[in-house]
Amino acid sequence: MPLSFQNRPSLVAYVTCGDPDLATTREIVFAAIDAGAGIVELGAPFSDPVADGPVIQRASQRALRKGTTIDQVIQLAREIRQRSSAGLIVFSYWNPILHMGLARFAAAAQDAGVDGVLVTDLPVEEAGDYLREMRRRELATVFLAAPTSTDERLKAIAKASRGFIYAVSRTGVTGVRQQLPDDAQKLVRRLRKYSKLPIAVGFGISTPEQFMAVGGFAEAAVVGSAIVEIIERNRGKEPQSVAEFVRRLVAGS
Amino acid sequence: MAALDELEREYDKAKRDRSFQRRLDELLRAYAGRPTPLFFARRLTKKLGGAKIYLKREDLLHTGAHKINNCLGQALLAERMGKRRIIAETGAGQHGVATATVCSLLGFECVVYMGTEDMRRQELNVFRMRLLGAEVRGVESGSRTLKDAINEAMRDWVTNVRTTHYLLGSVLGAHPYPTMVRDFHKVIGRETRGQILKAEGKLPAAIIACVGGGSNSIGIFHEFLKEKQVKLIGVEAGGRGHALGEHAARFDGGSPGVLQGTYSYLLQDDAGQVANTHSVSAGLDYPSIGPEHAMLKDTGRAEYVSASDSEALEACTTLARMEGIIPALESAHAVAEVIKRAPKMKKSDIAIVNISGRGDKDVGILRENLKLD
Numbered sequence: 001m002p003l004s005f006q007n008r009p010s011l012v013a014y015v016t017c018g019d020p021d022l023a024t025t026r027e028i029v030f031a032a033i034d035a036g037a038g039i040v041e042l043g044a045p046f047s048d049p050v051a052d053g054p055v056i057q058r059a060s061q062r063a064l065r066k067g068t069t070i071d072q073v074i075q076l077a078r079e080i081r082q083r084s085s086a087g088l089i090v091f092s093y094w095n096p097i098l099h100m101g102l103a104r105f106a107a108a109a110q111d112a113g114v115d116g117v118l119v120t121d122l123p124v125e126e127a128g129d130y131l132r133e134m135r136r137r138e139l140a141t142v143f144l145a146a147p148t149s150t151d152e153r154l155k156a157i158a159k160a161s162r163g164f165i166y167a168v169s170r171t172g173v174t175g176v177r178q179q180l181p182d183d184a185q186k187l188v189r190r191l192r193k194y195s196k197l198p199i200a201v202g203f204g205i206s207t208p209e210q211f212m213a214v215g216g217f218a219e220a221a222v223v224g225s226a227i228v229e230i231i232e233r234n235r236g237k238e239p240q241s242v243a244e245f246v247r248r249l250v251a252g253s
Numbered sequence: 254m255a256a257l258d259e260l261e262r263e264y265d266k267a268k269r270d271r272s273f274q275r276r277l278d279e280l281l282r283a284y285a286g287r288p289t290p291l292f293f294a295r296r297l298t299k300k301l302g303g304a305k306i307y308l309k310r311e312d313l314l315h316t317g318a319h320k321i322n323n324c325l326g327q328a329l330l331a332e333r334m335g336k337r338r339i340i341a342e343t344g345a346g347q348h349g350v351a352t353a354t355v356c357s358l359l360g361f362e363c364v365v366y367m368g369t370e371d372m373r374r375q376e377l378n379v380f381r382m383r384l385l386g387a388e389v390r391g392v393e394s395g396s397r398t399l400k401d402a403i404n405e406a407m408r409d410w411v412t413n414v415r416t417t418h419y420l421l422g423s424v425l426g427a428h429p430y431p432t433m434v435r436d437f438h439k440v441i442g443r444e445t446r447g448q449i450l451k452a453e454g455k456l457p458a459a460i461i462a463c464v465g466g467g468s469n470s471i472g473i474f475h476e477f478l479k480e481k482q483v484k485l486i487g488v489e490a491g492g493r494g495h496a497l498g499e500h501a502a503r504f505d506g507g508s509p510g511v512l513q514g515t516y517s518y519l520l521q522d523d524a525g526q527v528a529n530t531h532s533v534s535a536g537l538d539y540p541s542i543g544p545e546h547a548m549l550k551d552t553g554r555a556e557y558v559s560a561s562d563s564e565a566l567e568a569c570t571t572l573a574r575m576e577g578i579i580p581a582l583e584s585a586h587a588v589a590e591v592i593k594r595a596p597k598m599k600k601s602d603i604a605i606v607n608i609s610g611r612g613d614k615d616v617g618i619l620r621e622n623l624k625l626d
Contacts, residue, residue: 047526048400048512050407057394069524095511099525121514123254148255148414172412 003039003087003115003140003163005198007253009215011246012200013037014091014224016045016059017076018068019231024238028231029080031239035246039087039200040080041118041222044073046093051120053175055225059232070096074108081113089116089142089163102129106137116140116163124153124160131160144168145191147183158195165191166222169203174225177204185217212252223249256414261429263334268436273329280325284358285315287322287440291448291605297575304458304598306591307605309445309473312580318610319441319469320351320422326437328355331418338362338417342406344371344399344465345536345583346378347610348422353387363387366405370397371535377614396529399465399539403513423466424543427514431544438472445605446476458602459484459594462609463586464557465501465536467543469609474555484556486594487546488586490532491559497522501530502559503542504550510541517544533562533618534582536610560589566622568592569612581610582618 004010013032017025029040045063049056070092077088090109097105097119109117116139122130124143134141140163145154148171158165169184170177184201191199201214202222214221227242234241267273281287290313294306311319331339339361343349349365356363365382369391372379382389395401403425410419424431449457460477462470464487477483492500503518510519512527520528520540532538549555560568565582568589573579580588584607591606598604612619619625 047395048404050404050513051411053408061394064526093511095519095521095527096525098509098511099521099523121511125254146255150255150258153254171414173408 005219006038007250009211009218009253010038010220011036011211011250012039012041012202012220012222013227013246014041014043014222015231016043016056016063016228017073018045018063018066019059019228020062020235020238021066022068022072022076026076026079027239028242030083031243032227032246033084033086035243036250037086037246039089039220041089041091041224042073042077044070044090044092044096046096049093051173053173053225055229055232056174059228070100070105071108074112074114077109077114078112087115088113089118090114091118092120094119094122102133106133106139109139110137114139116142118142118166120144124156127160142166145187147171147187151190154191155194158191158197161195161197164198164200164220165195167191167199167201167218169201172203174203176206176225176229184214188218208249208252211249215253256410257427257429259334260330263330264429264433267330267333277326277329281322281440285321285325286313288444289313291445291452293452294576297572298595300575301592301595303595303600304602304604305453305600306595307449307452307457307603308576308578309441309605309607311441311469312578312584312608312611316347316351316354317613318347318351318581319438319472320348321354322440322472323422323434323437323468324348324351324355324420327418327420327433328359328361331361331420332359334418336416336418338364338413339420340364340366340406340409340417341420341422342366342399342402343422344402344538345534345581346371346375346382346614347536347581349387349389350378350381350385352420352422353382353385356387357385364409365389366392366402366409368392368396368398368401371399371402374618375535375614376617398535400512400527407513423468424471424545425466425513425515425541431515434468435471435475435545438468439475441469441472441607442474442476445473449603449605453603455603456480456483457605458598459486459604460607461486461488461587461590461594461604462607463488463537463583464542464546465490465539465583467546469607471543471545473607474549478554485549485554486590487555487557488590489557489559490534490537490586491561491564492531493562498529499531500559501532501538501540503540504557505559512541515541515544517541517547533565533622534586536581536583537586558590560586564589566619569619570623578608579612580608581612582615584609585612
């Protein structure tokens with residue numbers, strides 16, 4: 001189903017699946033959607049999350065200790081899809097998908113009702129097989145654009161993207177920051193030259209002010225580490241805590 | 254990607270710039286101490302009763318291992334790119350020390366990432382890096398060894414990419430690193446060819462080297478790739494056993510996978526998660542392997558075997574007592590292989606072993622494992 005961006009900005013919420021366990025992740029996701037998340041990124045944990053800061057690193061470790069696999073993440077997507085029409089993106093590093101088998105992964109994701117996929121460490125230059133398989137299965141392909149990406153690469157990223165483009169707000173890894181750098185707005189401006197797709201800005205967003213500020217120049221804001229940290233700090237009441245956080249975040253949009 | 258593209262462009266320019274090569278050669282000669290000797294191990298040869306054994310003495314290079322060949326090359330590139338800061342990962346610490354060394358030489362700010370487990374077992378090198386002026390940052394995540402140090406170095410690079418060059422220490426990572434690092438180590442093989450022809454008038458029957466990431470081995474192998482009669486043997490870390498997690502032999506149970514920007518053989522579990530590895534030698538303790546080695550294995554040009562922790566420890570003692578050379582535990586894996594192989598070779602054949610580093614850093618481990626004092 002097409003990914004829709006109904007509010008401005010829309011909230012794309014990221015969670016690491018399996019932290020603290022899959023059943024809780026499911027409840028967290030429903031709570032986040034009810035509270036206002038338009039799209040959910042279901043993060044599959046990986047042993048070597050090189051693009052992630054300490055918060056998501058810790059969440060990944062916990063999820064892996066529980067034995068969370070990418071198959072289970074797809075199964076979780078299926079369960080969520082049964083009760084919700086929110087956008088669902090499977091978010092993973094490349095190796096678990098490769099190991100599962102690209103065709104098998106894509107077929108399973110489509111069957112489960114997943115809308116799109118984002119592979120953190122797969123650059124467009126290496127994405128030939130991936131794009132073919134995703135298109136076959138009508139799955140949106142979300143790529144990351146960085147402030148250091150050249151115009152040539154932004155063009156290539158725009159061409160390969162479907163659903164939306166993820167604009168990384170700064171040079172660095174995932175993690176909450178006090179301020180949103182100027183890099184973000186400039187990057188979005190540059191991307192608009194090459195694409196009409198909605199743009200979601202991510203990395204470092206955690207406050208309603210930052211969230212609303214993104215709405216001034218982009219269609220959506222991705223919030224990951226802030227949510228994962230709330231989950232980490234509120235054992236036993238994760239869904240409620242996340243719902244409260246999301247409600248505050250989107251209150252102005 | 255932008256940083257990788259910039260690096261590739263700059264490297265291509267440097268390759269065609271004679272003044273770059275001249276400056277690098279001069280530093281390799283006057284500062285690092287190249288060329289390194291190729292030494293005939295007379296007593297070891299006699300003891301084993303087979304092939305004539307020659308040792309390529311990369312352990313005699315400044316800082317005590319082959320690593321500095323690559324560090325000098327990349328640091329000169331970083332200078333051309335106007336970077337003011339260099340970061341690196343390190344396993345056994347030799348690459349970290351070599352990086353800290355060239356940073357002092359050329360005036361760069363230096364940060365080295367090292368797994369806290371590795372810091373514990375290679376203490377001497379941690380001290381050397383700090384003495385040289387580098388900041389050593391311990392990495393507590395994951396297995397606390399080399400792959401975790403690489404993760405952290407990559408995170409730093411991605412955050413500080415505008416001011417910083419990531420001086421990767423082996424033939425791993427995204428392009429252009431595997432090619433570039435190999436090119437900076439090709440000098441080992443080039444020298445070896447001239448030296449063995451001068452000493453024996455013919456090429457060796459076998460060249461043996463240990464393989465962690467694969468830089469010292471590809472550095473000596475590359476010169477001889479086209480001569481199929483020269484057997485190329487890479488020795489991986491056999492660790493404590495064959496079960497996943499007990500060793501770091503990628504060609505023993507590994508399968509194609511992507512880790513840290515490289516597609517190569519990877520020790521991984523059924524879910525595509527990267528496996529923990531074990532080796533008594535920190536420098537071989539890594540779950541993936543340089544992609545060029547994967548190609549050499551798949552095409553059959555090179556053969557890959559392994560030596561266990563105990564075989565490597567014993568080989569260390571043997572070389573120390575037979576030739577007065579204490580090899581690094583990594584290099585001892587190659588020595589262990591020649592001990593097995595030489596007796597089965599003709600007396601007229603030559604076997605060359607790359608002694609990639611010296612063993613001072615391993616004194617603590619050797620003391621723990623050998624009952625000497």
